[in-house]
Amino acid sequence: MTQSTPNQQQLSTLLGVYEEMVESAHDGMLLVEDNIIIGCNPAACALYGISRDELIGLHPADLSPEFQPDGESSASKAERYMAAAMAGILQKFHWQYLRRGHGEFTAEVSLNPARPIDLPGLGVRPRYVSIIRDVTAAQQQAAALRDSEIRFRQLFDEAPVALALIGGDAVIARNKHWYTLFGYSAGQMHSIEDWWRLAYPDDDYRRVARAAWDASVTNMPDNGNTLGSREYRVRCANGEDRHVLIGGAAIGQELMVSFHDMTEQHQAQQALARLNDELEQRVQARTAELEQAVQHLSRTQQDLVRSEKLAGLGSLMAGIAHELNTPIGNAVMVTSSLQTAEQQLRDDLHNGLKRSVFERFLGELQESTIIIERNLRRAAELISSFKQVAVDQSSYQRRRFDLAEVLHELRLTLSPSLRKAQVELSEEATPGLQMESFPGPLTQVLMNIVNNAVMHAFADCTQPQIHIQAGTSNNDDVFIRIEDNGCGIAPEHLSRVFDPFFTTKLGQGGSGLGLHIAYSLTTELLGGRIDIHSQPGQGTRLELHLPRQAPAGTAAEPAGTHAAVRNTL
């Protein structure tokens, strides 16, 4: 093989090829000799934004900003690269250039030493070819990618929820919150196995939790590649158990797992449950207290009703005492004067008795015996009727009786208070009206009604009158009508007169129980009903409708413990 010198024809073809390669290149090319640009291709003109004529003759530093990004001046830095290149060493570096009218761009530059040319008279001139590639866009993309990675990293790290990134069996990353929440160090948690071992120390619970976790992972494809959230009890590094809601999503081949600490919610729920429990207990306790109070009130009311009845009995006894006092006092007075007369007669008999004296004594004796007899009879009658009333009152005795007799005894019983109040009581009863019922409670009912009238009806009445009428109604029931000519009852009071403790005379002797007792005895024990009609200024009429025979099963109870009273609470 001999090296043949190309002929003119061949040379021209070769130059055309080279020219084509250089002129068509996408990268900018400069031929630099003695640090001055002596040639360039169109791509270089486009990069710098100037024409070929302008470019040729420039020093490469003329195309650069005053300083490079590292702070060194472009001139001195370029000098170094160029010196090295001219010494025959390939240089590769990034460089900031200026493009006319557009500012800087970053280029990847290589300075390729070229064959030195030996020019006659001028000596060997070192030359190199600078190839310039604009990498601004690529760099920007890389920077953007870097930024995005940093942002993602920050997002992951700073997220307000604990996160871990899992790839296969390895735990790739955990964020700050994760460390804060669980307290484990990165060194303790390399693999998922570490996690299961440390966070689930209880074997049984670990099995359960793991089975649940595996099921969630298996189901992910059906679940839009998300991990269904589930709550686990997780042991932290400090030994504390926390309730953690664990969920996640697939990110590529990796799994992003989130951990929500539910412990506080759990505690709040438990506190709420405890509070509910306590509330329930408090409600129960309060209810029990209230029930007790109601029972106590009920007992108190029964006691009051009983004492009211006893007080009625007491005033009855006081009335008896007063009523008995007069006839017995009369009898005692006449007896003692009779004793005196008898002694006088003995003296006279001893000293000489005159007929007239003896006859006068006989007259006095007759008169005295009449008075004594009449008064003792009065006393006896009073005692027997009082006795019956008292027995009836205190024992609720059920017996057969004549209604007219009960009314008569009522009149006797009430006569002291009626006389005192100057109330005229008249009664009118069908004779021989037999009942089998409770005469004591019936008397008490009538007494309470009459006493109520005496106490309330006659404040401005000149001729107070109460009329009691008794008879049978169509169905052979007994009616007893008690009418007065008093002031009547205000409509707003009328509906309440039978309520326990309703009184318009509180503190003036009214207990508010009189008509209530009358009502409860009538409706319960006596098996009847009680109606009241009244208009202010027109008097009041009360009507009792009673069966002749009191209902069976209403057992005789001692005064004041009747069920009707209990039922009113």
Added chain:
Amino acid sequence: MTSADDLLLFVDEDQPPSGNPQAGWLVLIVDDDPDVHQATELALRGLQIEQRPLQLLHAHSGAEAARLLQQNPDIAVLLLDVVMESDDAGLQLVQRIRHELNNPLVRIILRTG
């Protein structure tokens, strides 16, 4: 001497006293119970005080007694029931006698029972 079977022999009657019988002490009985009046009359019958008999007047209420006291200011003694038309009718009458009728002299005996 006497024995159980003797006939009772009466001595002669006194001669009725001559001249005007002395005026009696006026005694007013006030009570709402008629038997009290009768019994009292019986008890006081024949009683003489300082050789003067008693002359009884009767009232059945405080109001009637006050009327009689006005008509007879020389009533010496009042036998007065307390409880009549009211619980304290007798006491009210005392008040009236001493302060309205201005009668400080009449002696009042309360029968309180």
